[in-house]
Amino acid sequence: MIPFLDLKRSNEPYQSVISEAIEQVIASGWYILGRELDAFEQQFAAYCQTRHCVGVANGLEALTLVLKAWGFPAGSEVIVPSNAYIASALSVTLAGLKPVWVEPDPGTYLIDPARIEAAITPHTKAILPVHLYGRCCDMTPINTIAQHYGLKVLEDAAQAHGATYKDKRAGNLADAAGWSFYPTKNLGALGDAGAITTNNDALADQLRALRNYGSVKKYVNEHVGYNSRLDELQAAILSAKLPFLDQANKRRRVLAERYLAGIRNKEIILPLSDQLEHDAWHLFVIRHPRRDKLRTYLSQQGIGTDVHYPIPPHRQRAYLSYGHLTLPISEQLHREVLSLPLNPAITDDEVMYVITMINQFSE
Numbered sequence: 001m002i003p004f005l006d007l008k009r010s011n012e013p014y015q016s017v018i019s020e021a022i023e024q025v026i027a028s029g030w031y032i033l034g035r036e037l038d039a040f041e042q043q044f045a046a047y048c049q050t051r052h053c054v055g056v057a058n059g060l061e062a063l064t065l066v067l068k069a070w071g072f073p074a075g076s077e078v079i080v081p082s083n084a085y086i087a088s089a090l091s092v093t094l095a096g097l098k099p100v101w102v103e104p105d106p107g108t109y110l111i112d113p114a115r116i117e118a119a120i121t122p123h124t125k126a127i128l129p130v131h132l133y134g135r136c137c138d139m140t141p142i143n144t145i146a147q148h149y150g151l152k153v154l155e156d157a158a159q160a161h162g163a164t165y166k167d168k169r170a171g172n173l174a175d176a177a178g179w180s181f182y183p184t185k186n187l188g189a190l191g192d193a194g195a196i197t198t199n200n201d202a203l204a205d206q207l208r209a210l211r212n213y214g215s216v217k218k219y220v221n222e223h224v225g226y227n228s229r230l231d232e233l234q235a236a237i238l239s240a241k242l243p244f245l246d247q248a249n250k251r252r253r254v255l256a257e258r259y260l261a262g263i264r265n266k267e268i269i270l271p272l273s274d275q276l277e278h279d280a281w282h283l284f285v286i287r288h289p290r291r292d293k294l295r296t297y298l299s300q301q302g303i304g305t306d307v308h309y310p311i312p313p314h315r316q317r318a319y320l321s322y323g324h325l326t327l328p329i330s331e332q333l334h335r336e337v338l339s340l341p342l343n344p345a346i347t348d349d350e351v352m353y354v355i356t357m358i359n360q361f362s363e
């Protein structure tokens with residue numbers, strides 16, 4: 001049996017450094033907003049080559065707090081990709097703003113910069129590109145459009161720890177970036193955790209207040225804030241794992257290369273390989289016109305897969321008022337995508353077995 005993702009196995013190589021980090025936090029007697037968070041924020045900012053990192057409770061709130069901090073009038077529009085995880089759009093809604101969905105490039109599955117301008121109205125205030133599956137969006141044209149129309153750009157980098165675009169890292173490609181360290185991500189905590197990276201000093205200060213009841217000085221509140229803090233335990237665990245991120249991503253690339261070279265099935269569309277070294281390979285997503293049949297077959301061979309994601313956000317009950325929209329590229333992708341097991345804990349033999357079984361699939 002090859003599970004799609006086994007978090008116990010994924011964390012095993014880090015067991016001793018994680019245990020040490022936990023012991024240290026217990027012994028410190030300080031559990032919220034302390035030394036461990038400061039240290040992780042500095043290390044992650046250095047990793048992303050940004051001036052600031054602000055730890056928060058999770059990825060959804062990382063995005064929501066930035067949109068709140070920008071202070072757009074209620075009901076302002078934010079452009080989001082139509083084929084991503086629902087969290088990106090939810091952050092817009094939770095910030096009191098309106099998501100405007102733009103279709104992806106059918107080759108990269110990332111928001112299509114050529115379709116953005118047509119979605120801009122006098123109410124548009126920001127663009128929220130999502131580096132889906134670990135590949136960075138085409139940020140140069142996105143930033144150019146944003147500059148031209150005076151819009152902010154917020155990266156959703158929750159799937160792109162360590163990904164690069166040209167000579168820069170994800171998280172350093174726009175006005176700010178939201179991160180998740182949910183346990184399944186390339187850099188995963190043992191619980192919920194998130195962060196924002198930015199080069200803007202004033203925004204970082206504002207976010208540090210917003211995550212902690214809007215307070216800069218204890219019991220003095222400047223803003224109507226939240227409780228969205230990254231605790232000391234998770235910060236210490238993330239600091240312990242961060243030094244291994246590049247090595248883990250390298251292993252992901254090796255496995256992705258194996259899949260790309262090995263899968264020979266005429267009906268399968270493989271992910272693009274042109275950014276192999278830049279892509280963080282959070283997920284290895286193939287497409288098949290009869291995805292569910294292929295998924296059932298693989299499951300019968302003992303191979304776990306997943307679908308990211310089965311229902312596009314505009315077709316969710318949560319977004320019933322957008323249900324009339326027709327977004328054909330997204331809808332087709334949601335019908336066809338299938339994620340194969342790809343993470344640093346998978347062995348060479350397991351990947352070979354998956355490849356062999358896929359190549360033997362016939363209907």
Ligand SMILES: *Cc1c(COP(=O)(O)O)cnc(C)c1O
Binds near residue numbers: 058156159194
């Ligand atoms: C995981 C994820 C999020 C949300 O992160 P949480 O920490 O679970 O809130 C947001 N956007 C994308 C693209 C994600 O993959």
